[in-house]
Amino acid sequence: MSGHSKWHSIKHKKAAADSKRGRIFTRLIKEMTAAARMGGGDVEANPRLRLAVATAKAANMPAENIKRAVMRGTGELPGVSYEDVNYEGYGPGGVALFVHVLTDNRNRTVAEIRHLLSKNGGNLGETGSVAWMFQRRGYFVAEKTAASEDQLLDIALGAGADDLREDDGNWEIFSTPENFDKVKTALEGAGIPLAASEISMVPQNYVKLEGKNAQTMLKLMEALEEHEDVQNVWANFDIDDAELQAAS
Numbered sequence: 001m002s003g004h005s006k007w008h009s010i011k012h013k014k015a016a017a018d019s020k021r022g023r024i025f026t027r028l029i030k031e032m033t034a035a036a037r038m039g040g041g042d043v044e045a046n047p048r049l050r051l052a053v054a055t056a057k058a059a060n061m062p063a064e065n066i067k068r069a070v071m072r073g074t075g076e077l078p079g080v081s082y083e084d085v086n087y088e089g090y091g092p093g094g095v096a097l098f099v100h101v102l103t104d105n106r107n108r109t110v111a112e113i114r115h116l117l118s119k120n121g122g123n124l125g126e127t128g129s130v131a132w133m134f135q136r137r138g139y140f141v142a143e144k145t146a147a148s149e150d151q152l153l154d155i156a157l158g159a160g161a162d163d164l165r166e167d168d169g170n171w172e173i174f175s176t177p178e179n180f181d182k183v184k185t186a187l188e189g190a191g192i193p194l195a196a197s198e199i200s201m202v203p204q205n206y207v208k209l210e211g212k213n214a215q216t217m218l219k220l221m222e223a224l225e226e227h228e229d230v231q232n233v234w235a236n237f238d239i240d241d242a243e244l245q246a247a248s
Contacts, residue, residue, distance in 0.1 A: 027231055028056045029069045030102045034082045036073025047181065049073075051199065080104045087113050088130045091220050092121035092213040095237045096130035098201050101229040109229045116227065120220035121213070133236060138180035139200035140173040146192050147171070159186035170195065174202065203236030214243040 031052040039046035043053055049070070056066050072079025082102040087110065089097045097117075103109040114124045142152070144166075152164055152171055160179030165172040175183045177199050184197050209217055217237050224233045 023226075024059050025056075025061055025065070026228070028052060028059065028061060029065065030082055031231060032056065032066065032069040033073040033079055034084065034102050036070045037075075037081065038073075038084075041070045041074040041076075050181070055198075085109065086127075086131075087124060088127060089113075089117050089124040090122055090130070091117070091235060091237070092216045093207055093209050093237070095122075095207050095209065095217060095235050096133045096203070097122065097224075098130060098134050098234045099224060099230060100201075100232045101227075102231055103229045112227065112229075113224070116223045117220070120223055121216045122220055133204055134201040134234060135204060136177055137200060137202045138175035138177055138183060139196065139198055139202060140175075140183065140187060140194055141167075141196040142171045142173065142187070142192050142194055144169050144171060147190075151190075152192075155186050155190050155192070156183055159183045201232075201234040203234070206236050206238040208238045210240070210243065214239045215246065218243070 032049060035046060035049035035052050039048055041049070043050045053066055053070075056069075068077060071077040082104055083106060085101050085103055085106055087097075087099040087101065089099070091097050099113060101109055101113070110124075116122075117124055138161075140156075140161075147155075149164070149166070149171070152173065156164060156173045156175075159182045161173050161175040161183045162179075163172075163174040165174075173183065173187075180199055184194075187194060187197075214237075217235070217239070221233060221235065224230050
């Protein structure tokens with residue numbers, strides 16, 4: 001199983017606890033505000049905002065919270081101005097890390113990200129140091145019990161997906177970012193529940209981690225995910241189920 005989907009599985013299991021802490025809501029509010037500020041408040045005309053609003057609704061965020069987040073972005077309500085920043089670096093065992101943040105203080109955030117990396121066996125790299133290892137793609141995960149391979153091939157590839165992979169108990173479906181909405185609509189229209197649906201930075205290759213490096217990598221991912229400015233973390237690690245169980 002790829003590190004990409006394994007980390008998705010970990011995050012999915014944590015979702016309920018994260019919602020109780022308000023972590024998911026905080027992240028989504030920042031994303032909707034930034035998306036509306038950069039591309040306007042019309043959901044149909046702003047793909048980034050459309051995805052953020054759909055994700056917020058799936059997380060059961062109240063409609064009023066969504067409305068206020070968008071209005072802060074368009075300037076109809078006062079709000080903080082967030083800046084999109086990507087950080088690149090390395091984790092234990094030479095794992096490549098691509099971190100997307102929304103921040104109102106770039107200097108503070110970069111210092112804190114650098115500290116988290118160095119504390120957990122990693123280091124911050126230069127811009128472009130690892131970005132070439134990732135490809136921006138539409139990414140979906142469905143449990144294997146949700147549909148057969150033939151069904152998914154017919155639905156997803158017919159809607160514009162370009163790859164379908166078996167991943168233990170899951171199907172991973174990939175598309176270009178441009179076809180993301182069409183594939184998502186087709187899968188949902190067919191009644192297929194999705195454990196993940198996002199525009200993701202997908203690694204082109206993976207680094208296998210074991211023992212101490214694997215455990216330190218998981219701690220680093222947890223620490224980065226918990227940072228208030230971090231929206232997404234992508235990494236090219238691969239670990240066995242035994243390592244996940246040891247970390248739980």
